[in-house]
Amino acid sequence: MQTTFTLNPFDLPKRWYNVLPDLPTPLDPPLHPGTREPLEPEALSGLFARECVRQEMSSDRWIDIPAPVLEAYRRWRPTPLVRAVHLERALETPAHIYFKYEGASPTGSHKTNTAVPQAYYNKLDGTRALATETGAGQWGSALSFACQLFGMDCTVFMVRSSFDQKPYRKAMMKLFGARVHASPSTETQAGRDALARDPETSGSLGLAISEAVEAALSGQGTKYSLGSVLNHVLLHQTVIGLEAELQMQEAGEAPDEIIACVGGGSNFGGLVLPFYRAARESRRPTRFVAVEPSVCPSLTKGEFRYDFGDMAKTTPLLRMHTLGHDYMPPPIHAGGLRYHGMAPIVSRLVADGVVEPVAYDQLCVFESAVLFARAEGIVPAPETAHAVHAAIESARECARAGTQKTILIGFSGHGHFDMGAYAAYLSGELENARTSAVQAGGPLAGARLYC
């Protein structure tokens, strides 16, 4: 039985899929942080490459992937789709479980899919350097790699908790020539303010974004680059889902459930949006499950409203699910999921009942990750492990109910830089983080912590 579907290299998609014209409800416009008026595209051009701004608001359903980006994609794409037969056997489930494996990219995750076009479009604009933030380090590594590819400087503000937990991610960014600061840093006003408030803070993505935006606005020829949340980022990631559609056809199956983790939403959107389009056209019922950590439950417990993308309130306001721009999640190992907000596209689809969110605790997520690694021989990143856990729960339910189902997991990245977390889990030292908000009767009190 064939279990790996690689696609012919020449079947690499030549266009990204833009979901904006196909959404059930149009997105609310981003608002200017000062005036709170709908934002003109020019206002974004100070921060982002021109083509990224154009894509952010485009109504074209298909957008061509530029030749130099395709050439770079060919270094690791198409990525394999794998039927997890060993996991199925271990679970004794009638479900068919597939995973789309993004771990073999140069930096080990899906993030390079958007890092490369963002660096390329900036290069076209004559940008000299990019500044960004990173949670777990996957986005920072990816952008460092992409900047290296096009000969640009790169500065990364890495959330303090990950900076301390993942020294090897930091080393990888430096290897690709980037400058890396622990965030909050003393490099920016936003960082200095945060350190003044709490010198011991473990940081957050929202704060690191503030620092990167400030560094971009104050740097010569420097622009800002965001690894998730925005429409153009999800657009670039659709290469994942477009490939997976072809590969599922090759496998002769159609997914009943597509499960991916959500931090900012780009990995989820990248896999799900092309399938959403196909399901919409064929009216085939498909469940789209977004998995988040129970301690940063923006979709399951946040409000759907306008909020800032960053802590210092320097970014445009986006209508999205949010825990509040000053929310500080505890330092769980899935650093890439520690974001207070969510991609407006994903938020919209949740609000419209298309996407189902679910939240899980760290400990049960690692338990499933170990089960997956032992069965399939591939170690999931802690972020990816959230999707793996949800899929395993679903496959177990199939076993209990005796129903067949085809499940597709978005396998966003490998966990080679997270072995410290696995070592802690295996030695029984890992604990479920609890937010002070949950513990102290804050806004999350009563949040159900699934396991």
Add this chain to the structure above:
Amino acid sequence: MQTTFTLNPFDLPKRWYNVLPDLPTPLDPPLHPGTREPLEPEALSGLFARECVRQEMSSDRWIDIPAPVLEAYRRWRPTPLVRAVHLERALETPAHIYFKYEGASPTGSHKTNTAVPQAYYNKLDGTRALATETGAGQWGSALSFACQLFGMDCTVFMVRSSFDQKPYRKAMMKLFGARVHASPSTETQAGRDALARDPETSGSLGLAISEAVEAALSGQGTKYSLGSVLNHVLLHQTVIGLEAELQMQEAGEAPDEIIACVGGGSNFGGLVLPFYRAARESRRPTRFVAVEPSVCPSLTKGEFRYDFGDMAKTTPLLRMHTLGHDYMPPPIHAGGLRYHGMAPIVSRLVADGVVEPVAYDQLCVFESAVLFARAEGIVPAPETAHAVHAAIESARECARAGTQKTILIGFSGHGHFDMGAYAAYLSGELENARTSAVQAGGPLAGARLYC
């Protein structure tokens, strides 16, 4: 231009290539460690699976790969052959540089190619557990994975210097269910003796082998498994070279130079032997370059004679290039190359002038590894980096002389578990290790340290 050659999954070789009938000079037989008489196959069966012993002495040119092993191979094979065009551009060389990438296997190196069949053949024999040693941890991870796959226990003796340098490799082995001991350990007589001699010793592969052999011989239903050196190990690795031959044909080129690192010789043999056969048949001149660390220079400075495979003199004697079974290499980061001996097949080919050995210092090796990573976006393991460095030197020579050449690198594994070494290199803290033998007028005095 196509730069990645993946092969159709159905072109995965169905047979391994056994070089024994094609060697210019037959191998000298292994000798019994006690009697020093040529060893009967039965004598090896106490240690190894029966089929491995049969393969060790087989004169069949082709040996079928069993279906369950093929099925496991399909999880990561065929591995890609990549034309390193970005590296070529960075070097401004007319040379064409290809690399055969083994880094996307479940544990990140070529080692799973032999771990899986060794575990499988042992399972057929009814073996309950395997014991082994590991240097850098790549072999230990691979065997842990393979044992997990076939439901067997696994105990790994990990050379102390790597045990301390690479905690994440250790975590990976535990993740796959293995027990891991730092070697020398207190678990065996060989380990206790070594600790009594020098409690601060950083260990060696030769000593860790003694511990694993002792554990296998004293364990219930336990056999021993070796990750390199022996004929059957090189046999299993020929799947690399057989694929690469097809892929080079797809690329429309033939390699003038094939370069791989050598520790025990299996990665080198796996890539080179099928090309050796083809070159022999076509009489096409091909250089086969074996790259070793200057502080463990078995091929360039060792003697070609009978020696023990381990420090405690419990293994059969093999005729090979050796630095002496009690040689203790300094703790360089390329832990997989810290072995006093060499595969008898590789030794024979060096003695017969077919293979050219060369040795390099750690610092220049890391310099080239960083250059490669920045150009190609893939981080080489420190072992692999030795081959990368030799290839870069050769490509630079092509640029100086204005000659074209096609170079094929054996890219044995990624360096995701070696980022600590890269961090040390990038911060200027890495030094060239020196053997006391070189420094103090010992047997290696006058050894040329290339860079």
